[in-house]
Amino acid sequence: MASVELKDLTKSFGDLTVLHNLNLTVEEGEFVALVGPSGCGKSTLLRIIAGLEEPTSGDLTMDGQWVNDLSPRERNIAMVFQSYALYPHMTVADNMGFNLRISGMGKAEIKQRVEETAEILNLSELMSRKPSQLSGGQRQRVAMGRALVRNPDVFLFDEPLSNLDAKLRVQMREEIKRLHKRVRTTSIYVTHDQIEAMTLADRIVILHGGHIQQVGTPTELYRNPANVFVAGFIGSPSMNFLDATLSTGGDRATLSLKDGQTLHCPLSDRLPAETEVTVGLRPEHLLVAPSGANDNVLHGTLELLEPTGAQNHLRVSINGSTLTAVDNTLASVTVDQPVALTIEPEKIHVFAR
Amino acid sequence: MTDVTSNSAAAASLSAERRARRRKRAFRKALMPWLFISPYLVLFLVFTAFPLLFSVYLSFQEWNPVTGLSGMSFVGLANYAQAITDPWLWKSLYNTVWLAIATGIPQHVIAIPIAYLLVTAFRGSFRHLYTATMFIPFITSTVAISLIFYTIYSSNNGILNQWLLGLSSVPVIGALFAWVPDAMPIRWLGSSDLLKPAIAMVVIWKYTGFNIVIYSAGFLTVSKDLYDAAKVDGCNAWQQFWHVALPMIRPFIFFALTLTIIGNLQLFEEPFILTAGDSGGVSQAGLTASYYLYLVGWEWLEMGSAAAISWILFAFIALATSVHFYFNAREGLEGHN
Numbered sequence: 001m002a003s004v005e006l007k008d009l010t011k012s013f014g015d016l017t018v019l020h021n022l023n024l025t026v027e028e029g030e031f032v033a034l035v036g037p038s039g040c041g042k043s044t045l046l047r048i049i050a051g052l053e054e055p056t057s058g059d060l061t062m063d064g065q066w067v068n069d070l071s072p073r074e075r076n077i078a079m080v081f082q083s084y085a086l087y088p089h090m091t092v093a094d095n096m097g098f099n100l101r102i103s104g105m106g107k108a109e110i111k112q113r114v115e116e117t118a119e120i121l122n123l124s125e126l127m128s129r130k131p132s133q134l135s136g137g138q139r140q141r142v143a144m145g146r147a148l149v150r151n152p153d154v155f156l157f158d159e160p161l162s163n164l165d166a167k168l169r170v171q172m173r174e175e176i177k178r179l180h181k182r183v184r185t186t187s188i189y190v191t192h193d194q195i196e197a198m199t200l201a202d203r204i205v206i207l208h209g210g211h212i213q214q215v216g217t218p219t220e221l222y223r224n225p226a227n228v229f230v231a232g233f234i235g236s237p238s239m240n241f242l243d244a245t246l247s248t249g250g251d252r253a254t255l256s257l258k259d260g261q262t263l264h265c266p267l268s269d270r271l272p273a274e275t276e277v278t279v280g281l282r283p284e285h286l287l288v289a290p291s292g293a294n295d296n297v298l299h300g301t302l303e304l305l306e307p308t309g310a311q312n313h314l315r316v317s318i319n320g321s322t323l324t325a326v327d328n329t330l331a332s333v334t335v336d337q338p339v340a341l342t343i344e345p346e347k348i349h350v351f352a353r
Numbered sequence: 354m355t356d357v358t359s360n361s362a363a364a365a366s367l368s369a370e371r372r373a374r375r376r377k378r379a380f381r382k383a384l385m386p387w388l389f390i391s392p393y394l395v396l397f398l399v400f401t402a403f404p405l406l407f408s409v410y411l412s413f414q415e416w417n418p419v420t421g422l423s424g425m426s427f428v429g430l431a432n433y434a435q436a437i438t439d440p441w442l443w444k445s446l447y448n449t450v451w452l453a454i455a456t457g458i459p460q461h462v463i464a465i466p467i468a469y470l471l472v473t474a475f476r477g478s479f480r481h482l483y484t485a486t487m488f489i490p491f492i493t494s495t496v497a498i499s500l501i502f503y504t505i506y507s508s509n510n511g512i513l514n515q516w517l518l519g520l521s522s523v524p525v526i527g528a529l530f531a532w533v534p535d536a537m538p539i540r541w542l543g544s545s546d547l548l549k550p551a552i553a554m555v556v557i558w559k560y561t562g563f564n565i566v567i568y569s570a571g572f573l574t575v576s577k578d579l580y581d582a583a584k585v586d587g588c589n590a591w592q593q594f595w596h597v598a599l600p601m602i603r604p605f606i607f608f609a610l611t612l613t614i615i616g617n618l619q620l621f622e623e624p625f626i627l628t629a630g631d632s633g634g635v636s637q638a639g640l641t642a643s644y645y646l647y648l649v650g651w652e653w654l655e656m657g658s659a660a661a662i663s664w665i666l667f668a669f670i671a672l673a674t675s676v677h678f679y680f681n682a683r684e685g686l687e688g689h690n
Binding site for chain 2: 077085098
């Protein structure tokens, strides 16, 4: 196991800079997810850590050793690719043992290590098959096995579950989590799926436009997003945003919406200094207000009702904006009729605009 | 009662009419595909099936085409028996196999690494330009190429001999060519020992570019992820080529080898031009099976014998291709998903 540290890491392709002065430390044994939308530079960063791309400037260290010039093998990393990248002409056993064979290990030891790894991943029955004879989930496990068999210092995952169907993705997610718990190898996991990142990672790094937006535990990112991008990216359904004017007076802050409706939230040092702000309201924190409630209540019209079984998703139009609310109470509401939503003051997020 | 009878008769007539219409429709439907493929069928029957069957018939006849169709006489298996005991046929088959091996192996041994380097080291327009340049010999007339090489190989004024002489007088490397002045004039096309290698050079020069194009296409199908995975697995450049790229283009190797085997066993134009059509050159060293077939049929006008030889050559090519398929087809045709 090794720690990984990036110092002022920059990557440019010609005139296009895709990673800007990144600084990040991944502790030994930690599981860190790099999350962001397509084109944010997360896969490029992973490839730089793997040694498949060279950084334009900055330092990359593993366990304190400067590794910018080292080949992937010398870094002792293992990588699981999005396409799995299994060698089609080799059997499962050959695929898993290939890196050991290249390193010059004896046949008997390769066999033993491959068999042990196959046992962990329930691949023992498939050892003589070719990748084309495997299902998506089985291929994914072979790709994991190939990485695991060499006992690397760092595991790198490049969107390994994105080619699987939803059910299998959940199952494999659990397997990866279980595996990490067992081997505790430092892992860096790239995904655009925030649920995957939230469920798997000890810490999440949110990337956008080649910049790190925020680093934190899943709970930190959910509760205290640093900016509108992080707030909108983490959480499903996405956070609702409304423009408002912030004023402080007494023991609480007041947020006045364009249509005159107001919300109140507690004073805190997290409130921006500006008066023109963006208010963030998580759909699951918006509740259908009981009749007669008048504090922190937003009045609007129900545009759409989406029942999902355990809860209803309400699409409510408020002064030209559409808010999503998740109603766990399955309240009796009617489309095109007025509806009132309320939120606890502590759950309101305020961002500088 | 009469009404009932007339009604049932009318119903029966209607139903017979419907059945007839249905049969007609079904017939038209069945006929339609045949109508669509009939142009091809006609061409196939006239230009492929008929000559093929006619050559089988001809191989049992003695026939000089100058005498017309009435000049045919049935000789049974005599043409085959004569061909098999003909030393020129065996010599031509030996030459064909020699040239097939001497030209076939280098074509691929040269083409595969060059194609790999082109695909991995060069990008975009340069690769296209280079590949197109390599392809030019393949699309150039074999007659023109052979004529150019005929002059290159000329013993007195040929560029090749002049170069060798020039190299022999260059300091340092001249020592390697010290034997050249004594050997002059080297008769590339006039010596039975040098004729086959001279022909082989032309064939290699002409077809290597074609194989480079095939292999370039093959290497381009290998996913970049596989090379990345190989790098992560610790492969150096050679190991990436040997363990990943080469096994991945097996179907392309199989295809290119099949074309080479068939093409080389039908070698005709290059030896024909380089030996000036003179019975296969000195000691028949450049006489290939197709060349011999041409001599028998069109020079000596023994069409029956030529037909028999053509079927022997067919059997020979089929055998060689079958051996190739037997050993290589399973892996060569295996698709990689």
